[in-house]
Amino acid sequence: MYAVKLENVSLTFDINKSTTLKDIFLSLWGKKNCYNTLQKRKIAALKEINLELRQGDRLGIIGLNGAGKSTLLKVVAGIYPPTSGNVSVNGRVTCLFELATGFEMEATGWENIYLRGLMLGATPREMKKKALEIAEFSGLGDYLDLPVRHYSSGMFIRLAFSVSTSIEPEILLLDEVVAAGDASFLAKAEKRLKDLMGRVKVLLFVSHNMQSIKDFCNRAIWLDRGKIRAEGLPDDVIKKYLGSINNTDKKRGSVDETNTCVEACI
Numbered sequence: 506m507y508a509v510k511l512e513n514v515s516l517t518f519d520i521n522k523s524t525t526l527k528d529i530f531l532s533l534w535g536k537k538n539c540y541n542t543l544q545k546r547k548i549a550a551l552k553e554i555n556l557e558l559r560q561g562d563r564l565g566i567i568g569l570n571g572a573g574k575s576t577l578l579k580v581v582a583g584i585y586p587p588t589s590g591n592v593s594v595n596g597r598v599t600c601l602f603e604l605a606t607g608f609e610m611e612a613t614g615w616e617n618i619y620l621r622g623l624m625l626g627a628t629p630r631e632m633k634k635k636a637l638e639i640a641e642f643s644g645l646g647d648y649l650d651l652p653v654r655h656y657s658s659g660m661f662i663r664l665a666f667s668v669s670t671s672i673e674p675e676i677l678l679l680d681e682v683v684a685a686g687d688a689s690f691l692a693k694a695e696k697r698l699k700d701l702m703g704r705v706k707v708l709l710f711v712s713h714n715m716q717s718i719k720d721f722c723n724r725a726i727w728l729d730r731g732k733i734r735a736e737g738l739p740d741d742v743i744k745k746y747l748g749s750i751n752n753t754d755k756k757r758g759s760v761d762e763t764n765t766c767v768e769a770c771i
């Protein structure tokens with residue numbers, strides 16, 4: 506039985522860009538046609554992705570900036586519906602990205618611990634048992650009695666990270682950039698995260714750190730302009746990816762370009 510299955514999944518973002526003052530000046534100088542006040546663009550973030558993950562699969566997702574890695578995680582999380590294709594997920598999903606979103610601003614830290622825990626699939630009884638441990642890990646002390654609208658962004662992250670990592674996920678979606686609060690919190694957060702990544706059954710892990718991909722994953726895909734360019738064992742996929750970067754580097758002298766497919770510009 507699969508845990509995650511993507512069949513021919515494509516996702517295109519429609520972007521409407523208003524004409525700016527700069528565009529108008531450029532059009533006056535004949536540098537740009539500015540008849541349309543709204544320029545329509547399509548960004549093909551994912552193109553015909555096929556993927557099947559089972560228990561024990563720990564998938565590393567690599568690729569240049571803009572290749573579609575985070576979008577892929579968001580499609581699996583159900584945050585973005587695909588433009589075409591099918592996404593099926595069997596199991597409790599925990600997302601460790603965009604941690605600071607989804608709080609009830611008028612509710613206290615304690616109340617948000619319960620609400621988030623329930624949203625992540627824990628039962629009320631489980632949450633009663635876990636709440637104290639979560640509160641302790643967050644280190645937020647008396648702040649937990651206040652509505653979270655009084656929190657700093659670092660405090661949000663502490664709270665969200667503490668809850669999300671205390672509920673045992675079946676499928677863990679992780680974007681490497683988990684800015685987990687200040688230095689004092691970061692050390693214990695990293696340890697907890699590594700423990701969780703080590704024992705979770707199904708992992709989708711986006712990272713630019715190739716060593717982390719090798720350490721935590723047993724499969725990998727290289728996304729290139731929204732398409733899977735290579736898949737297989739992490740070592741092999743990383744070799745292909747880094748090889749292509751070196752080639753591009755030699756040809757162009759730099760690789761700091763984005764890896765996005767802007768399909769149409771009307």
Ligand SMILES: Nc1ncnc2c1ncn2[C@@H]1O[C@H](COP(=O)(O)OP(=O)(O)OP(=O)(O)O)[C@@H](O)[C@H]1O
Nearest residue numbers: 518548550568569570571572573574575576577765
């Ligand atoms: N909400 C959105 N609206 C419009 N375009 C988007 C949106 N989210 C992502 N994109 C576009 O989709 C493409 C893929 O973005 P994505 O964030 O998935 O890339 P990434 O591989 O995660 O990049 P990075 O390594 O820089 O984090 C980019 O061109 C980005 O501009």
